[in-house]
Amino acid sequence: MLLDIKNLHVSINGKEILKAFNLTVNKGEVHAIMGPNGTGKSTLAAAITGREGYEITQGEIWFNGELINDMSPDERANKGIFLSFQYPVEIPGVSMTNFMRTALNAKREFNNQPPVSASDFLKKMEEMKNLVEIHSKLTNRSVNEGFSGGEKKKNEIFQMAMLEPTMAILDETDSGLDIDALKVVAKGVNALRADDNGFVVITHYQRLLDFIVPDFVHVMYDGSIVKSGGKELALELEANGYEWIKEAVAEK
Amino acid sequence: MAEGKDHNNILDEVTSGEYKYGFYTDIEMDTAPKGLTEDTIRFISAKKNEPEWMLEFRLKAFKYWLTIAEPNWAHLHHPPIDYQDIIYYAAPKKKPSLSSLDEVDPELLDTFNKLGISLEEQKVLAGVAVDAVIDSVSVKTTFTETLSKKGIIFCSFSEAVREHPELVKKHMGSVVPYRDNYFAALNSAVFSDGSFCYIPKGVRCPVELSTYFRINAANTGQFERTLIVADEGSYVSYLEGCTAPQRDENQLHAAIVEIVAEHNAEVKYSTVQNWYPGDKEGKGGIYNFVTKRGLCRGNHSKISWTQVETGSAITWKYPSCVLKGDNSIGEFYSVAVTNNYQQADTGSKMIHLGKNTKSTIISKGISAGHSNNSYRGMVRVAKKATNSRNFSQCDSLLLGDKCGAHTFPYITTGNESSIVEHEATTSKISEDQLFYCQQRGIDSEKAISLIVNGYAKEVLNKLPMEFAVEAQKLLAITLEGSVG
Numbered sequence: 027m028l029l030d031i032k033n034l035h036v037s038i039n040g041k042e043i044l045k046a047f048n049l050t051v052n053k054g055e056v057h058a059i060m061g062p063n064g065t066g067k068s069t070l071a072a073a074i075t076g077r078e079g080y081e082i083t084q085g086e087i088w089f090n091g092e093l094i095n096d097m098s099p100d101e102r103a104n105k106g107i108f109l110s111f112q113y114p115v116e117i118p119g120v121s122m123t124n125f126m127r128t129a130l131n132a133k134r135e136f137n138n139q140p141p142v143s144a145s146d147f148l149k150k151m152e153e154m155k156n157l158v159e160i161h162s163k164l165t166n167r168s169v170n171e172g173f174s175g176g177e178k179k180k181n182e183i184f185q186m187a188m189l190e191p192t193m194a195i196l197d198e199t200d201s202g203l204d205i206d207a208l209k210v211v212a213k214g215v216n217a218l219r220a221d222d223n224g225f226v227v228i229t230h231y232q233r234l235l236d237f238i239v240p241d242f243v244h245v246m247y248d249g250s251i252v253k254s255g256g257k258e259l260a261l262e263l264e265a266n267g268y269e270w271i272k273e274a275v276a277e278k
Numbered sequence: 279m280a281e282g283k284d285h286n287n288i289l290d291e292v293t294s295g296e297y298k299y300g301f302y303t304d305i306e307m308d309t310a311p312k313g314l315t316e317d318t319i320r321f322i323s324a325k326k327n328e329p330e331w332m333l334e335f336r337l338k339a340f341k342y343w344l345t346i347a348e349p350n351w352a353h354l355h356h357p358p359i360d361y362q363d364i365i366y367y368a369a370p371k372k373k374p375s376l377s378s379l380d381e382v383d384p385e386l387l388d389t390f391n392k393l394g395i396s397l398e399e400q401k402v403l404a405g406v407a408v409d410a411v412i413d414s415v416s417v418k419t420t421f422t423e424t425l426s427k428k429g430i431i432f433c434s435f436s437e438a439v440r441e442h443p444e445l446v447k448k449h450m451g452s453v454v455p456y457r458d459n460y461f462a463a464l465n466s467a468v469f470s471d472g473s474f475c476y477i478p479k480g481v482r483c484p485v486e487l488s489t490y491f492r493i494n495a496a497n498t499g500q501f502e503r504t505l506i507v508a509d510e511g512s513y514v515s516y517l518e519g520c521t522a523p524q525r526d527e528n529q530l531h532a533a534i535v536e537i538v539a540e541h542n543a544e545v546k547y548s549t550v551q552n553w554y555p556g557d558k559e560g561k562g563g564i565y566n567f568v569t570k571r572g573l574c575r576g577n578h579s580k581i582s583w584t585q586v587e588t589g590s591a592i593t594w595k596y597p598s599c600v601l602k603g604d605n606s607i608g609e610f611y612s613v614a615v616t617n618n619y620q621q622a623d624t625g626s627k628m629i630h631l632g633k634n635t636k637s638t639i640i641s642k643g644i645s646a647g648h649s650n651n652s653y654r655g656m657v658r659v660a661k662k663a664t665n666s667r668n669f670s671q672c673d674s675l676l677l678g679d680k681c682g683a684h685t686f687p688y689i690t691t692g693n694e695s696s697i698v699e700h701e702a703t704t705s706k707i708s709e710d711q712l713f714y715c716q717q718r719g720i721d722s723e724k725a726i727s728l729i730v731n732g733y734a735k736e737v738l739n740k741l742p743m744e745f746a747v748e749a750q751k752l753l754a755i756t757l758e759g760s761v762g
């Protein structure tokens with residue numbers, strides 16, 4: 027088991043957002059999470075990655091057999107958890123190159139490895155830039171500064187490719203992407219899919235799942251998963267919307 | 279790539295939160311008795327075998343100083359300074375007049391090594407001529423020979439007084455008169471030593487000239503005096519860097535730097551200041567009251583100040599340019615960081631007197647802890663300074679909510695053809711930025727250092743390479759422990 031979330035309750039400022047949330051992701055699996063706006067999908071991502079202000083009031087998050095409830099965000103990251111942000115942040119004056127190298131070396135230091143050599147680093151940058159088809163000039167610019175919406179999202183996938191996480195969470199990486207960019211993002215993710223890692227893909231659109239084919243689809247509503255299924259579930263949601271699910275929940 | 283590499287080296291080297299340069303070198307001192315009277319001044323002057331004219335200058339300054347009061351307009355708070363409780367002269371006893379590094383006091387060399395500025399290395403690798411000042415006497419000047427071939431004079435101020443009295447007499451006090459302000463008067467009365475630099479006509483100084491200052495004796499105020507004269511068509515880049523050992527008593531520092539640039543001359547003056555800032559509770563630390571001013575005397579001359587201020591409990595400092603020559607240019611690039619209980623009131627003055635003169639002020643203030651960081655800038659365009667331009671940008675970055683940032687711009691424009699622009703921003707390191715870095719595996723201390731260095735990049739880029747590295751380190755060290 028790669029990620030095992032048990033009966034998770036998460037509050038923000040005392041308001042409970044995640045309620046008895048359960049999810050298990052095994053190595054080699056891709057899970058899609060769908061659900062109406064404001065149900066807590068990004069909150070889940072924040073809780074898994076350890077963001078401050080997201081208080082776990084109950085439940086457990088296990089990662090690779092280790093309870094990570096109280097682990098710092100950077101330690102989780104260095105242990106292999108990656109989040110592709112719904113809204114990537116700009117960091118003026120810090121070049122992508124510098125940022126990436128700092129991040130990569132932080133991970134290497136964490137694993138008692140020496141810093142990456144300049145030539146290896148550059149080679150890897152080149153390779154991954156090609157993979158996600160981002161313009162060379164982009165990595166000379168400051169982190170996300172002035173990037174277009176699509177460029178920001180591609181840049182997230184670029185960083186994921188550079189850091190090679192074992193558990194990657196993609197929070198609406200497809201939102202705002204044109205069809206070509208969507209394919210590029212999917213290509214990046216598919217290239218990284220392997221037997222020893224897992225993905226949680228948060229999305230509103232079936233479209234992405236045509237390219238990144240999930241093993242499981244979960245519907246989240248009001249802080250917990252209310253329905254799970256195979257990839258057909260996404261098609262069903264696309265056709266019928268969420269009303270039938272909301273009604274089903276209301277009936278219970 | 280170079281930039282990425284430095285950055286990571288720097289971050290790697292940053293390890294503990296304590297002030298790293300807090301060690302103390304025990305070199306036998308030869309000190310004046312505590313307190314300041316006419317006798318103290320005569321003692322200093324005699325110790326230094328000064329000519330009569332120099333003593334007279336000091337005494338005039340002292341008499342003037344007695345008639346004026348400490349300024350109180352700055353946004354600074356400190357207990358009153360007891361000027362009678364200060365030792366005004368301390369010198370290493372061994373009078374050095376050395377031809378090679380082997381002759382330098384080994385303990386002193388060791389100090390430099392701890393600071394990571396080994397003279398040997400610098401001499402061989404960096405091509406930097408170093409005039410190292412421990413307390414008050416210049417200990418070692420390297421590269422003098424190379425320089426003297428080009429007619430460049432780079433020596434201690436005392437030596438200049440002895441060897442080049444005409445130059446000193448002509449320029450000393452011409453940019454910062456002793457009547458300029460309280461601390462300038464004090465310095466003029468008691469200054470101990472410092473550096474003197476003269477670049478002859480048409481000469482481009484082939485190396486970065488640098489001076490390292492250290493304050494190294496308990497209760498010894500340090501009163502440096504630097505004079506740089508760039509003759510017509512010459513160029514020099516001058517570096518000043520400081521670190522001081524950890525001390526409990528507050529130490530007063532009141533330096534003067536004067537720069538003269540003649541026609542077509544250019545002077546770049548860069549400072550990294552890292553004096554002991556006091557402990558986390560605000561105890562101890564250096565009081566730094568500095569007067570730095572450059573005079574663009576000739577047409578088409580240029581003076582730029584670049585400073586990275588991370589140290590001192592109190593910083594009072596406004597490196598300025600008087601743009602007298604037509605088409606002359608003044609620049610000021612500053613990063614001032616305050617943490618814990620540090621206070622900084624710093625900025626620049628640009629005085630436009632000549633036609634078509636240009637000035638730029640870029641100031642980046644960074645405040646953390648309980649500190650207070652003020653930008654104070656004056657831009658004055660005289661009536662005759664037609665078609666002049668100034669652009670000022672003052673940004674403040676706040677870390678946490680217990681610190682303060684303030685901006686005090688004073689602008690006067692005496693004609694209608696000139697344009698003065700002032701922009702100011704205040705921002706905080708956002709939770710989002712921090713988390714973004716952390717999510718990529720970068721811990722919060724490194725993340726802050728990364729973000730802050732990015733924020734200050736525009737200024738850091740102006741520093742000579744080897745200095746930029748040191749400056750980035752200092753930013754990181756200064757801000758350690760500023761997030762919980």
Ligand SMILES: Nc1ncnc2c1ncn2[C@@H]1O[C@H](COP(=O)(O)OP(=O)(O)OP(=O)(O)O)[C@@H](O)[C@H]1O
Pocket residue numbers: 038039043061062063064065066067068069070112
């Ligand atoms: N910092 C916060 N303070 C208060 N409420 C918050 C905060 N962050 C999120 N919430 C609330 O928590 C709920 C879940 O938000 P979340 O961002 O997790 O939803 P989401 O499922 O990702 O929605 P979307 O599909 O629109 O991205 C929302 O009602 C939101 O308003």
Ligand SMILES: [Mg+2]
Pocket residue numbers: 067068069112197198
């Ligand atoms: Mg969301």
